[in-house]
Amino acid sequence: MFVLVKAALNQGFSTFVLVFYCQAAACLPLVPIAALRESRRNAQSMSFMLLLKLFLCALIGNTFCINLLNVSLKYTSATVQSAISNSKPVITFCLALVLRMEVVKIRSSYGIAKVTGVAMCLAGVFVIAFFTGPSLSPVNHHHAFRGHSSSSIMSRGTWIKGTFLKLLGDMAWAMWIVFQAALLKEYPNRMLVTATQCIFGTLQTLVVAAVAERDIARWKLRLDITLVAIFYSGFVVSGLLNYLQVWCMEMKGPVFLVIWFPLGFVFTMFCSFFFLGEVIHLGSILGGILLTGGLYSVLWAKSKEEEKTKKQGSSEVNAIETIEIGYDEKEEKKLEGDQRKDKEEHEEEASISICGTSVIDGPYEG
Template sequence: MEFKKPYFVVILIQTIYAVMFLLSKAVFDRGMNTFVFVFYRQAFATIFLAPLAFFFDRKTAPPLSFVTFIKIFLLSFFGVTLSLDLNGVALAYTSATLASATTASLPAITFFLALLLGMERLKVKSVQGTAKLVGIIVSMGGVATLALYTRPHVKLPFCLHRHGQVQDHRHIISSGGATWIKGCFLMITSNLLWGLWIVLQGLVIKAYPSKLFFTTLQCFLSSIQSFVIAIALERDVSAWKLGWNLRLLAVVYCGFIVTGAAYYMQSWVIEKKGPVFLSMFTPLSLLLTLLSSALLLCDVISLGSVVGGVLLIIGLYCVLWGKSREQMNGDDDPKSALRKENEVKVVVG
């Protein structure tokens, strides 16, 4: 049973993310402002994490210097607030399937950004290096396919959503639709910022190693930042009301379950099995989202979504395979790459 536990947990994590995409898309389709949603999500996450950080990290957390605070503030703004705001607008313009698909390509995006920053090395003439390079290219091809190839449409014969909203969605993803292209661009930008956040927070957390307090501080700062953005763009009081409805469920779920429970479970899986094992299961979220959005939201499945999703999965596994082989052979040394700031970033041979 102990052996099976990491598999059960990682499947649960991907299910949590699939539900997040579906709930977010559902409330956006019902008219909830995306910027208000991000504020409430981060505020609820702060409420959830703050007591935990106080009880578990208050005695061990190191003093917070002004320079480190500024770094965390900027990291929160670009990697959390701006990334989530762009993701929310993109999700309102596109579909839950696209959001899940681009998220599945995050390991490839993160590796590419780490390569540009000199935190990774790429030996393009080695088998492992070629696999990682091919993976990046194939992943980019998958994103382009999702964005540009939106026909033919396939809709399941039954769903649980209203017919009128299905027609609206058909109009949005019509061939060459400007709204869909705009949404894809925003989604890619959001994931680039998210990937950059993953890469850079590894450097910032060295200066402030209290992980729980570090995460709570990011959520708190992001709450303030997202509130300023939301109040500037949405002045209608009615848009801020939650009530006992789907809006409240969505923000509580994203704040408590996604940011709180899923964060802890991911840390546990990485500790038990490593980051590669966790990343290997990210396509499961795409599959769950694709089927659930078609059944529950009546999202129209296009051939481009299927082909693009397959390309993203292939690209992801190419990068993960190359990365794991380098780790097994002892060729991967990010710390060494960081020390060699003046060396060429791409090694041939």
Template sequence: MAQDKRPYIVVVIIQAIYTGMFILSKAALDEGLSPAVFLFYRQAVASILLVPITIGAKWGTQSKLSFMLLFKIFMLSLVGITVGLNVYHIGLKYTSETVASAAFNAIPVITFFLAFLLRMETLKIRKSHGMAKAAGVALCLAGVVVIAFYVGPTIHPLNHHRLFHPKGGSQSETHSNGEWIKGTFLLFFANTAWSLWLVMQGLILKECPSKLLLTTLQCVFSTIQTFVAAIALERDFSKWKMGFDVRLLAVVYCALFNAVISWYLQAWCLQVKGPVFVAMSNPLAIIFTVFSALIILGETIHLGSIIGGILTVAGLYSVLWGKNKESKISNSENERSKGQNTEQEVVVPIDETDSESSSRRLDVSV
């Protein structure tokens, strides 16, 4: 029972870490930190932390990594980290942490379709578990649509003092409608890259000898890639300077908790439960983010965000219920098949001409 609960506890921890990433990343970008430079710094710090740990652990194998596997991990880092996170940080700069966490909920929908196309997931629509999975994906999509297009009444914050004060004032003052739309589009593009990253990671884990090694190699490769991207995108080297403020806090937090801890936990969860299970936990991030924005950050929340969050969480539980029931049915069918195989009799032909063996069988029967 304890082992059955571990993946559920792990995904909650992962989403709590992502919530901190949303909030601190937005605060760092509002302080003027370049998105490309921010990503390079966090990946470099993560690599510095992970490489000694991986060498010390000896990653439990003597097998050599093939060139093809290294190339796959390099491309995995390029798609999910270098491209995905760079686009995400640019989109986050033009929007807010609440919108980022809301857009994050598109990942389960995209991941499910990618996994379905790659035959990593099944959808038996005539079965109850298949209908539950389809309904869950629809609810998640509906939640994203509600958050994006319905504002609703304003809910005033319980805390009227912002923890972080952006240099440009409030969000409505610093971002035009065009920037907001562009930022939202970029966030959804980043989510598509992350969905592909989750699916590819699930496939590569079958070849890679260690989850820790996979996490470390992704950080090392992405450090090189993001450095090249930062040099190309940010020519003003004054923006590379760091101080003892929220920018440094964001880099250290994202490197330690997001890139090191959450990615390792995510790799473990991918191996145990698959990419769709991990992606379907993303709606929890918006609940944590809305709570943090309302209680801690002193931000104004709209009713549309709460309704959308409820819909996405309902979709999460619907898909998890469907996957759980599908797993139970599959396990019972396997046990029934094994039971039928053990009950089959093996008939051994008897040679009637062998009088000695016949008499021996007669004595045993008497």
């Protein structure tokens, strides 16, 4: 996706109009599926406050975030975009920490690993922004997608601005993820939540594009790489990819999904190097390595803490079951003792009554 969108932007297509077309393309398959699967009763159950929350979520995640990421992609390269994307789980963790949804114990090894991972991610972003280093010239000078490679001619200030705009966009994405998780707990219909946000996002990006681009010629689509980028972002990324991610999380959990993020950085660097003819600098590679290391450090600490919590929970359950079993055995023994004592008392009373009859009645009979 980064490579295709970057190729469309290199041809001079408007960033904001491209975002609107991508959102509209995502609505094409999603809205009819939601209309067929969901009944009218489910749609009517959505209150005004819920729709307002979905509107704000779409404003953060679909409109602000995607527009910001595409602007930053215009100012940098596809490789940088993919490298900094590895910081998304770390930024989400930091946001959850601020909202007190996560806890960091500094004195534990897991807490130190989390803090180290966050520091490595920040270091990776600063290395990408401020350190260039020697460049790797593209081996394929006749790249597949025509248009100039903007990353090779932009100024240093533009590159730094694009890097931190990308980081700001990832922060908005992390905020959107946290808000959407809370929203799904309130209204757990994933299909309606996704389709409604997609509709709101399309309308919002239309307004942004209409304000930013008033020249109707900038809205014209042609049979080139721009059309491929729009349909790929809409159908494959927003449609198929989201479904595959949900399926993967249900099968293996979210940690298994996130650990493959750095592979996207490798693929993007390869494709932009060969197909876009982008010049890759050593700073981008070193920054990507730091970001990947920081991601794995936080994920390792998080997974180990979850395993430890599960073990403690199972041991507590076993301890409670042991106490309950011991208590039941004690009660059973006490009950058996009481029954035995009652039986002995009844036998003693019976023997006394029998002896009384034979001793007292005996003389009168005689």
